[in-house]
Amino acid sequence: MGVTAIVSMAAWQRDSWLSALLMSPYRIAKYGEYWRFLSSGFIHADFTHLFFNLFSFYFFGTQLEYIFSVIFPGLGPWVFIVFYLLGIIVADLPTYFKQKNNHHFNSLGASGAVSATIFAGILFFPTEKIYLFGILGIPGIIYAGLFTWYSIEMERRGRDFVNHSAHLYGGLFGVVFITLTYPQVWISFVQQVKAMIW
Secondary structure, eight states, X not given: OHHHHHHHHHHHHOHHHHHHHSBOHHHHHHHOOTTHHHHGGXXXXXXXXXXXXXXXXXXXXXXXXXXXXXXXXXXXXXXXXXXXXXXXXXXXXXXXXXXXXXXXXXXXXXXXXHHHHHHHHHHHOXXXXXXXXTTEEXXXXXXXXXXXXXXXXXXXHOOSSOOHHHHHHHHHHHHHHHHHHOTXXXXXXXXXXXXXXX
């Protein structure tokens, strides 16, 4: 979180730094600037963008890092760091393949990795409430469904400047990562959902 905040604020002071760190599929494909897959996750458009990403990451990330420490004794924090960094990269891969010939397209932010963290957390606690705007509490599994629908719909419309594809594929990465490394989670997931329904 500290590194993300520092890099973001530094990039706000220098347009050249921001430009060099952006996720630019065109520049990656044409000039081999592969660092952009990772660097773009450490910069944000403005303070609001930065705050909401770090706010969400703090609450879900703290919980998930603890879970990783239990699942992977002695390796938990390292596994969590690898998970987060992979989340940044994997979330942008579909965008890269879709936009690599579009020299106008750029994106930035840690939203893909944050979505991965949130969805991974929901796998472990699907009925725990997530509070939208700190007011409306809905079970995690319902939030995941609504968030997925919203991301798909907004990506289809393409009328704003948000990379909804990164949100969607970041969340998917979170689910796949946990499924591959700790498949037992699905037993608990189903039991919790059944208890909520019945």
